[in-house]
Amino acid sequence: MAGCWGPLVLLLLVHSTTAFKLVCHFADWSQYRTGQGRFLVEDIDPFLCTHVVYDFAVIDHNNKLKVNEWVKKSSYVAFTGLKNRNSQLKTLLLVREAHAVDPQFKRTVSTAAARQTFVQSSVNFLRTHDFDGLELSWDHPGDHKYKFTQLCKDLLEAFERESAGTERTRLTLSASLTPHTEDVISLDHYEVPELTKILDFISVKAFDLSRGDVTAHHSPLYSHDNASIDFITQYLLDHEVPAEKLLLGFPAHARSYRLSTDTTRPGAPASGPANPGPFTQEMGFWANFETCAFLKGASAFWIDSQYVPYAVKHNQWVGFDNQASYGAKVSYLRSRHLGGAAVWHLDLDDFSGLFCGQGNYPLITHLKAELSRGLKATTTTEPQILKTPGSPGHTAVSPAPHSSSGTMGPGCLGNFTVVHPDPSLCTGRADGHYQMQQEPAVAYVCAKGLAYVTECPRVHSRGAPASRGGGLLLGLLLTGLLCVCR
Template sequence: GDEIILLMGACLLSPSTTFKLVCHFSNWSQYTTGLGKFIVENIDPFLCTHVVYDFAVINHDNQLTENEWAEESVYQELAGLKNKNSELKTMLSVRELSTNDPQFSEMVSSAANRQTFVQSAVTFLRAHEFDGLDLDWGHPGNNKHKFTQLFKDLQQAFENESIGTERPRLMLSASLTPKTDYEVTEIVDFISVKTFDLGGGTVTAHHSPLFGSNKANIVMTISLFIYFTDRKKIIPAQKLLLGFPAYARSYTLSTQVSSPGAPVSGLAYPGPFTQEMGFWSHYETCAFLHGASANWIDKQYVPYAVKNNQWVGFDNQQSYGAKVTYLMTQHLGGAAVWSLNLDDFTGHFCGQGKYPLISQLKAELSRGDTVEPQNPKTTSSPHSFISPAKDSNPSLCMDKADGSYQTKQDPPLTYVCTQGKPYVTECPTVHSRSNAASSGGLLLNLLLPSILYGCYMYR
């Protein structure tokens, strides 16, 4: 029979591992009212390894430029953070303003347009003392190869400029969704994977679960990035950063049912500061948790809470810890957070100090840097969360393209087909030791079992 083996994933780490902690923040956060107002002064220069400013834009002359006229002062303040922490890197992210203004597509449409953008990017980044550029183009569509060429052009220009000026080369990164069509893995310094907003619709669902019975989970998303990007080459795991949301997705229930999968009538009420329906910052979620019923989704390693007819799927220190464990077992390069301005950056709301989520994330990653390696006797595979399927029937992936599938058994087995072989992408259920909220209503007393350090692996 099949041998079930427990993989102690954290022991697979190299002692020389240095994780990136890339923290984004948005240009519109300065306009949030009251205690939600976020400015550069709120940034702890020692919290993250990289700070990314979202977003610059491409003008109609195909040049990189600021989104608003007053942002040059923000750039100057960001550069000033490096006077406090010389190791900090600052980057500028660029995206299209909207689908109605496809300036990315126009810019990549010809070699001349791309060169105009590339040269403007070098000039702009150096003028404002940024250390690199992040491209956030969610849906390049038919421009896949032109998108790749843009990265090649930028990489070459950054290298040439570095040689010519004897300055450190500008960094190049990409922020990509699971649906992004791309082939840039050998070009970029790192890829921030947006492992959030994965679910949602007509029923309650957490938007960033670690595991799940369908494609809408972190393990599936990362496995697709690693294994199926261009069908030929595997992405080096060290180039992938796992995306951590510092915000929640919320719904209005349409019945008395409130468990995950419950029907909804629409999005939840806007948060008092972010003012967007169905989108709550972590500090707004903390305020909501007073008097709410807080619960843990065992199969997904994430919490949710209910108060009256409002339902919210959010993250806390425990779910962050579970995701970091997965990040480490997969030897990913670190974490990317969206965003600084959505965590409890003032420490006013959650009662856990400033930046409770990101501080926890930094602490978890820092502990991983010091883990001593061992020689695990369990398996030689570093990809324990993507394990050979227990059902070894050769027909399971016969005539199936690479991708995710489910068996018809109850409960269904979620698996991935790659090169005709099936791989499990969901761990067994591990029950939390407690699902009670603390007396303060802000902390979920949900202790992560040590068994999470190893998914069961079949071989």
């Protein structure tokens, strides 16, 4: 064990400037779903992401930050209480307009007095409810983009004043930006270069990019019409946005269509959005777990040029993401040296593991694993595929393809914690910190009956005998070297 700490110190120094963020959004309306689709704050795994964002709060008619009318204040207590189980976790509150007909942001940014009212109420609200920061989500500021930038400046100045001379960590300030899609994919409706000088990080919603009356994947890595992750990312980098402040947005939902002809390939005519999922109940919008249910008996395909899959069953067409497309997108964000990933939303992944047969949170868990790999990996991961003769750029895949997990580099990256393979460690124990009685002591955290490892063990190769105390991570991953960070 002792031999691990020297390299670990060096790796942690590297980590301090290169760690990826994994920001996961929680939608408060998911608590109102029925049956197995219902998702509560208590269902959030506090060790899955580096940051979790509560979506959403609103601005009232007095320009003050306030609780969304559908939210129970006890939900905020439970949400920020996740930090009691993982002290490294950061909790943010997202504010956005509740209704398109009520332009709350436009009203608030209109005057300096209105902005200051919002700013001061935000500081008080965040501290009262124990949030670590605020995320702004204004989809299309348009002509008010300059005043939106000024609001961000005012917030940052207030956050700095509030923590100056105290032991309080400054509140985090971030924003999630939506590409404009009415005429062309663009982010001109924000002052992005100025925002990056103010915000701690920016999450870009690189999804829901498809539009029109033909089938198309809504979050392709590349595309011929610029409605793609690559175009959006390059657009931002060309505008001198620091790559390390950009987080690539990952959807945990699919977009589906109802076919109007026998043609099924991308670009096929569609008569409108497909039937709603049984739990999300929105036309043309399916959670990952709803897509997994659809894939049983469907014909699934991989779009070679876009690095994303789609599937067809009867007259229903769906463009979705899986572990392979997530892996390709992570490889891409690495190649562009971005700061990490942001996921919308936790409750749309197969959080219970009941639908996809790949464990809890199969997409986000895979995303986390891909982000934690050695930092030099930039090769795109593709699924196990079977070429279809006569179909260039169009590949048939199994209904639930997955990529190889590869090997984990020996670095301690991203403050990621993993579940201990011995399920008995927390049996009958309350949530909290514990140590195994061995030499040297091994620390772990019990949370909801699971044990989470917080040590840097000796490196084991596959099949090697484990150390006493449970074998720390042996069998948790199938291949590679692993170092778990405190």
